[in-house]
Amino acid sequence: MLESLNISVPSSSFIDQDWDSYTEEDHAVWGLLYARRMSDLERNGSRLFLEGASALGLRQDRVPDLSDVNRLLAGRTGWCAVPVSGFLPPRQFFDCLALRRFPTTVKVRPRAQLDYLPEPDIFHDVFGHVPLHANPEFAGFLQRFGEIAVSATTPDAVERMARLFWFTVEFGLINEAGHTRVYGSGLISSAGDCANALSGNCERRPFSLEGVMAQPYVIDQLQDVLFVVDSFQQLFHALDDAAGLA
Numbered sequence: 002m003l004e005s006l007n008i009s010v011p012s013s014s015f016i017d018q019d020w021d022s023y024t025e026e027d028h029a030v031w032g033l034l035y036a037r038r039m040s041d042l043e044r045n046g047s048r049l050f051l052e053g054a055s056a057l058g059l060r061q062d063r064v065p066d067l068s069d070v071n072r073l074l075a076g077r078t079g080w081c082a083v084p085v086s087g088f089l090p091p092r093q094f095f096d097c098l099a100l101r102r103f104p105t106t107v108k109v110r111p112r113a114q115l116d117y118l119p120e121p122d123i124f125h126d127v128f129g130h131v132p133l134h135a136n137p138e139f140a141g142f143l144q145r146f147g148e149i150a151v152s153a154t155t156p157d158a159v160e161r162m163a164r165l166f167w168f169t170v171e172f173g174l175i176n177e178a179g180h181t182r183v184y185g186s187g188l189i190s191s192a193g194d195c196a197n198a199l200s201g202n203c204e205r206r207p208f209s210l211e212g213v214m215a216q217p218y219v220i221d222q223l224q225d226v227l228f229v230v231d232s233f234q235q236l237f238h239a240l241d242d243a244a245g246l247a
């Protein structure tokens with residue numbers, strides 16, 4: 002998980018998941034979130050996300066054990082979900098991406114905050130993000146993104162890369178077989194954000210690197226502008242130009 006770029010917080014650390022410490026309530030909350038989102042994502046989620054979730058063995062009845070997930074990921078793309086205690090500073094986060102390591106929080110949100118949580122939890126990070134890491138094209142894009150973002154040295158360059166991350170990895174949409182579907186984790190993991198993204202309240206623009214890098218975003222609000230890609234290959238190729246701007 003990436004620390005917001007203008008907020009200073011104590012550094013987080015790498016931790017163990019300690020899967021045995023999850024309570025029955027944790028598993029029940031995970032199951033509730035999983036069931037609610039999957040029934041919607043079967044219609045509105047990227048097929049590539051659904052394929053990844055299936056390939057990694059994500060299940061409704063229990064919080065995923067990252068050692069199982071990572072064993073399956075290793076054989077597909079070499080990505081690995083690495084447990085962390087909270088937000089990482091941007092440079093450390095991008096360094097991890099360049100190494101195909103995705104920092105993930107491992108706590109389950111409280112039932113009282115089922116629909117909205119300001120900070121990430123395992124549902125956002127693992128259900129929302131990790132399935133696409135099983136997709137070779139997205140896996141290559143995310144690693145290359147990390148390599149370029151690490152090299153961003155000026156505040157303007159860092160902001161441009163943050164916008165690219167926001168409008169793809171977090172809030173991206175994709176055209177699939179004539180349908181506009183969601184793949185960004187903020188949309189995958191949130192019913193409200195997903196419904197907004199596909200509604201008339203959100204302007205959906207064709208993805209362009211220039212358009213994304215010129216578009217400010219606001220966290221903790223429903224998005225009024227998002228971008229739609231035709232494929233993850235399109236994203237990967239856009240990074241050739243991003244490298245010259247970072």
Ligand SMILES: [Fe+2]
Binds near residue numbers: 186
């Ligand atoms: Fe995220």
